[in-house]
Amino acid sequence: MNQTTSVSDPSPVEKYRNNFLKEVEANVEEGDWVKMCMQCGVCSGSCPLGSAWAHPPQELFMMIRAGQREEVLRSESMWMCTSCYSCVVRCPRELPIMHIMHGLANYANRLGLAPKMNPTKRFAKLFWDNIAATGRVNESRLSIKLYFMNGLVSGIKTAFAMRKVGLGMLKTHRLNLIGFFRAGGIKEKNQLQQMLNKAYEIEDKRKGLS
Amino acid sequence: MTNEVKVAAYMCKGCGLGERLDTKLLVDIAQSEGGVSICKSHDYLCSSDGIATIRDDIDNQGVTHVVIGACSRRSKTEAFNFSATDAGRVGAADEATKGVAVARANLREGVIWSQPDSDDARELTQDMANDYVRMACAEAKFMQQPVADPERGANKRILVVGGGISGITAALESAKAGYEVLLVEKTAHLGGWTKTFHRRLPAKEPYAHPHDNDIDELVNQIEVAANITVFLNATLTKTSGAPGQFSVDITTESGATVTENVGALVQASGFTRYDASQLPEFGYGKSPDVVDQIELEALAKSANGPNGEGGIARPSDGKMVESVVFVQCAGQRSDKPGHLPYCSGYCCNVSIKQAMYFKDQNPDIDTNVIYTDLRTPGNSEDFYRSAQLKGVVFTNGTVNKIEVNKIEVNKVGTEGDQLSVNFHDHILDQDAITHADLVVLATGQVPNSGVDIESKIPDANDRADNTAGQSAQVKVSVESILNLDYRQGRDLPHLKHGFSDSHFICFPYETRRTGIYTCGPVRRPMDIVQSIEDATGAAMKAIQAVEGAAMGRAAHPRSGDLSYPSFRKEGCTQCKRCTVECPFGAIDEDENHYPVFNESRCRRCGTCMGACPVRVISFENYSVDTVGQQIKAVDMPDEFDEKPRILILACENDAYPALDMAAHNRIEYNAFVRIIPVRCLGSVNLIWVTDAINAGFDGIMMMGCKKGEDYQCHFVSGSELAHERMSKINDTLSQLQLEPERVQTYEVEITDIERVPKLINDYAAKIDEIGMNPFKGF
Numbered sequence: 001m002n003q004t005t006s007v008s009d010p011s012p013v014e015k016y017r018n019n020f021l022k023e024v025e026a027n028v029e030e031g032d033w034v035k036m037c038m039q040c041g042v043c044s045g046s047c048p049l050g051s052a053w054a055h056p057p058q059e060l061f062m063m064i065r066a067g068q069r070e071e072v073l074r075s076e077s078m079w080m081c082t083s084c085y086s087c088v089v090r091c092p093r094e095l096p097i098m099h100i101m102h103g104l105a106n107y108a109n110r111l112g113l114a115p116k117m118n119p120t121k122r123f124a125k126l127f128w129d130n131i132a133a134t135g136r137v138n139e140s141r142l143s144i145k146l147y148f149m150n151g152l153v154s155g156i157k158t159a160f161a162m163r164k165v166g167l168g169m170l171k172t173h174r175l176n177l178i179g180f181f182r183a184g185g186i187k188e189k190n191q192l193q194q195m196l197n198k199a200y201e202i203e204d205k206r207k208g209l210s
Numbered sequence: 211m212t213n214e215v216k217v218a219a220y221m222c223k224g225c226g227l228g229e230r231l232d233t234k235l236l237v238d239i240a241q242s243e244g245g246v247s248i249c250k251s252h253d254y255l256c257s258s259d260g261i262a263t264i265r266d267d268i269d270n271q272g273v274t275h276v277v278i279g280a281c282s283r284r285s286k287t288e289a290f291n292f293s294a295t296d297a298g299r300v301g302a303a304d305e306a307t308k309g310v311a312v313a314r315a316n317l318r319e320g321v322i323w324s325q326p327d328s329d330d331a332r333e334l335t336q337d338m339a340n341d342y343v344r345m346a347c348a349e350a351k352f353m354q355q356p357v358a359d360p361e362r363g364a365n366k367r368i369l370v371v372g373g374g375i376s377g378i379t380a381a382l383e384s385a386k387a388g389y390e391v392l393l394v395e396k397t398a399h400l401g402g403w404t405k406t407f408h409r410r411l412p413a414k415e416p417y418a419h420p421h422d423n424d425i426d427e428l429v430n431q432i433e434v435a436a437n438i439t440v441f442l443n444a445t446l447t448k449t450s451g452a453p454g455q456f457s458v459d460i461t462t463e464s465g466a467t468v469t470e471n472v473g474a475l476v477q478a479s480g481f482t483r484y485d486a487s488q489l490p491e492f493g494y495g496k497s498p499d500v501v502d503q504i505e506l507e508a509l510a511k512s513a514n515g516p517n518g519e520g521g522i523a524r525p526s527d528g529k530m531v532e533s534v535v536f537v538q539c540a541g542q543r544s545d546k547p548g549h550l551p552y553c554s555g556y557c558c559n560v561s562i563k564q565a566m567y568f569k570d571q572n573p574d575i576d577t578n579v580i581y582t583d584l585r586t587p588g589n590s591e592d593f594y595r596s597a598q599l600k601g602v603v604f605t606n607g608t609v610n611k612i613e614v615n616k617i618e619v620n621k622v623g624t625e626g627d628q629l630s631v632n633f634h635d636h637i638l639d640q641d642a643i644t645h646a647d648l649v650v651l652a653t654g655q656v657p658n659s660g661v662d663i664e665s666k667i668p669d670a671n672d673r674a675d676n677t678a679g680q681s682a683q684v685k686v687s688v689e690s691i692l693n694l695d696y697r698q699g700r701d702l703p704h705l706k707h708g709f710s711d712s713h714f715i716c717f718p719y720e721t722r723r724t725g726i727y728t729c730g731p732v733r734r735p736m737d738i739v740q741s742i743e744d745a746t747g748a749a750m751k752a753i754q755a756v757e758g759a760a761m762g763r764a765a766h767p768r769s770g771d772l773s774y775p776s777f778r779k780e781g782c783t784q785c786k787r788c789t790v791e792c793p794f795g796a797i798d799e800d801e802n803h804y805p806v807f808n809e810s811r812c813r814r815c816g817t818c819m820g821a822c823p824v825r826v827i828s829f830e831n832y833s834v835d836t837v838g839q840q841i842k843a844v845d846m847p848d849e850f851d852e853k854p855r856i857l858i859l860a861c862e863n864d865a866y867p868a869l870d871m872a873a874h875n876r877i878e879y880n881a882f883v884r885i886i887p888v889r890c891l892g893s894v895n896l897i898w899v900t901d902a903i904n905a906g907f908d909g910i911m912m913m914g915c916k917k918g919e920d921y922q923c924h925f926v927s928g929s930e931l932a933h934e935r936m937s938k939i940n941d942t943l944s945q946l947q948l949e950p951e952r953v954q955t956y957e958v959e960i961t962d963i964e965r966v967p968k969l970i971n972d973y974a975a976k977i978d979e980i981g982m983n984p985f986k987g988f
Contacts, residue, residue, distance in 0.1 A: 016644035017533065017576045018603060036598050039606050039637055062637040065603050
């Protein structure tokens with residue numbers, strides 16, 4: 001850096017300043033644990049899917065400290081977490097790493113920064129819409145929606161491939177086809193909707209989201 | 211002491227000795243070949259009845275020397291102690307009943323436990339036992355029970371050099387134990403570096419926050435203590451004498467000198483700050499906003515002083531600091547010229563503490579610690595965790611460069627510096643830049659240990675220019691601390707990087723000058739807590755030294771030994787080898803270049819005895835004769851008997867215990883070896899090699915401790931010297947048409963329990979290969 005700069009006008013995002021760390025602390029579930037990471041890398045080494053992650057947990061934590069907000073929130077990495085708890089039980093600093101991963105994914109999703117076509121994200125959305133509508137999971141609808149997530153042709157292919165499993169489940173009364181047509185669910189569905197709306201409102205207010 | 215020698219030998223039959231060996235034959239050998247006047251056997255010699263038998267002979271038969279044919283000399287030491295200081299002995303103080311010398315024939319560990327219990331092996335096992343009895347009888351005749359040095363001094367005052375936290379602790383601890391203390395401090399006030407610190411690292415639960423600096427309270431304790439005399443603005447201009455009788459010249463700034471007599475010294479000369487101006491890449495010297503840890507303590511202290519409000523201001527323009535970067539390992543753990551090659555160990559904790567200065571005052575201040583390995587041993591891990599909780603950010607990276615830019619105008623309207631820290635993030639593997647109002651460099655400690663007396667180039671100016679490619683040398687001060695009036699130099703020998711030499715694992719406080727102990731950062735880099743612990747240990751050693759010196763007893767590792775070296779002046783050729791090679795600087799020279807032994811400085815290793823080419827140096831119970839006669843006493847089978855003989859000279863500190871432990875584990879070894887323990891391999895005189903070759907030994911194994919930079923030798927350089935001397939023996943061997951393999955030197959550790967028997971067996975096989983000693987029978 002040869003040119004003189006002014007303190008009142010620093011470079012657009014000052015890296016390695018705690019701004020993003022503080023945001024994560026305030027807005028991400030269990031986000032206040034991120035600062036306690038001591039960068040040993042046991043989480044990354046323990047993750048059974050570690051090689052599939054662009055940024056394993058240790059790296060995500062460092063990126064948060066380094067102020068790499070966009071890279072973290074747009075990352076597919078935390079969506080790869082399968083909640084196996086390997087990292088949580090091994091972390092010498094006892095960080096709830098798995099919960100932080102889910103917290104980050106959730107926060108990215110709320111901000112609209114999560115990668116649009118991420119399959120985990122899409123399935124999570126299907127699941128949430130399914131359960132939030134009636135208060136109970138409708139398995140027939142969830143499966144069909146999941147199968148046809150990528151269009152009619154791939155849906156038919158998937159359903160065909162899974163036909164033996166489906167028929168088996170039907171025979172043993174593990175799958176209720178009538179449920180596909182009749183919604184069912186809890187009593188007083190509108191009260192569940194009110195509760196969820198209130199929860200959204202409280203969270204949005206606290207985190208400053210619209 | 212009576213001049214008449216009356217040797218009595220006692221053969222034990224316990225622990226299986228009676229079944230495995232022909233005890234009657236051993237008794238016969240002791241009498242016919244060993245020439246003892248009384249010889250008895252006993253079923254359990256170490257029982258009270260056995261001991262009473264020996265006592266009775268000493269008291270009523272005038273026995274002066276006792277040979278015990280039983281277990282190793284390392285076993286039953288209490289039972290077979292017939293020295294004058296033996297507490298249970300009636301009339302022990304009486305001149306006429308002075309203690310007797312004891313020689314031990316190691317029949318248990320050395321013979322029956324290391325040999326197979328079979329009919330085939332019986333003959334060779336008995337041969338071994340016979341020889342050990344012959345050897346012990348020969349040794350006994352040339353031994354004398356030592357009496358304490360009559361010239362010993364009994365001054366019990368302790369002089370502490372240095373008035374920092376280490377020196378203050380050593381002085382207070384010694385004074386509390388009831389000893390009179392002299393405390394010499396170079397500057398005008400006590401407290402040292404510690405006095406300049408804002409707060410201390412935590413020393414107790416919960417290890418979460420910096421502690422108040424309590425140095426003023428400690429200084430006050432020194433000032434009110436009745437038995438501590440403080441000399442300020444003073445240095446030692448001459449130190450001479452020995453433990454229990456040191457004479458020290460203390461010179462104050464005004465030039466006035468007082469001479470004091472003390473019993474022991476504690477050197478707590480601490481450290482000098484690493485010169486950060488050697489780190490231009492970090493902007494040190496280019497901006498006042500780049501400081502080292504000690505300067506930050508001063509900033510924090512003045513910010514929290516009577517006129518400050520706790521906030522630390524940027525030195526360049528007085529703006530309140532909003533962001534700080536701590537650079538760990540600045541000029542440390544690096545081979546670059548001028549850098550410290552070692553880790554100072556305390557600086558990670560200090561940076562954590564200093565980051566807390568900012569966070570505790572205002573949590574919004576950004577604090578970033580850039581480290582490569584954060585080292586927070588022990589309870590400091592809690593301190594590290596506490597800092598993380600407080601929001602201190604830790605970044606794993608290496609700082610490459612810190613750029614300093616002038617800021618034209620900032621909000622306050624003053625001119626300040628802007629620092630750009632260029633570093634490599636090791637986790638994200640990327641180069642990054644972060645800006646900071648203040649940068650703190652974690653530079654290390656350089657020991658203040660005086661002149662390097664073993665330096666090849668003693669001149670300071672010559673030392674500065676290092677040859678490229680060599681690992682960085684640490685510059686150490688060239689001002690002497692102790693000004694010792696010793697033949698070997700003015701200060702304590704250094705080990706590495708200017709830190710004083712000690713046997714780091716076994717005897718950490720001991721230096722290579724008996725009665726002078728070091729503590730604090732002069733030994734290794736330390737923080738306050740470690741220095742306090744260290745100084746307490748050194749004070750205890752100093753107390754031990756004055757008490758031991760008053761009784762004429764040796765310091766470690768032969769603690770309590772009353773023997774001391776004496777020399778036959780008429781035989782001395784003034785070759786100076788003993789004065790040069792003594793690892794402890796115990797021997798001075800008189801004006802005619804004769805050695806002057808300072809008995810109380812001596813550690814009784816016998817390195818001088820091993821060095822002496824004319825063999826005039828000896829101890830009362832350990833001499834060229836006590837070992838030489840054992841070598842000659844071995845019964846040598848002739849060439850055609852197919853019974854070779856191998857002599858093993860084993861260091862009594864590591865190799866001999868390893869052999870004993872191998873026997874405890876019943877690990878068998880070759881029956882042709884005859885083992886003689888030596889005080890240190892350094893005490894091995896070359897005449898013993900000649901004696902052994904002439905006596906017909908087919909091979910000689912020497913077992914000493916690990917030598918070199920990471921030496922384990924209990925006498926520092928004894929093993930090294932022995933290896934050096936033996937390497938020169940090859941010429942002599944070849945002149946005699948002997949194979950060089952006939953004399954071999956080995957490094958043996960005390961844990962080599964399985965290796966030692968293997969070494970012996972391999973060597974025996976080799977001797978079998980090269981054949982018998984051609985000098986056998988001449």
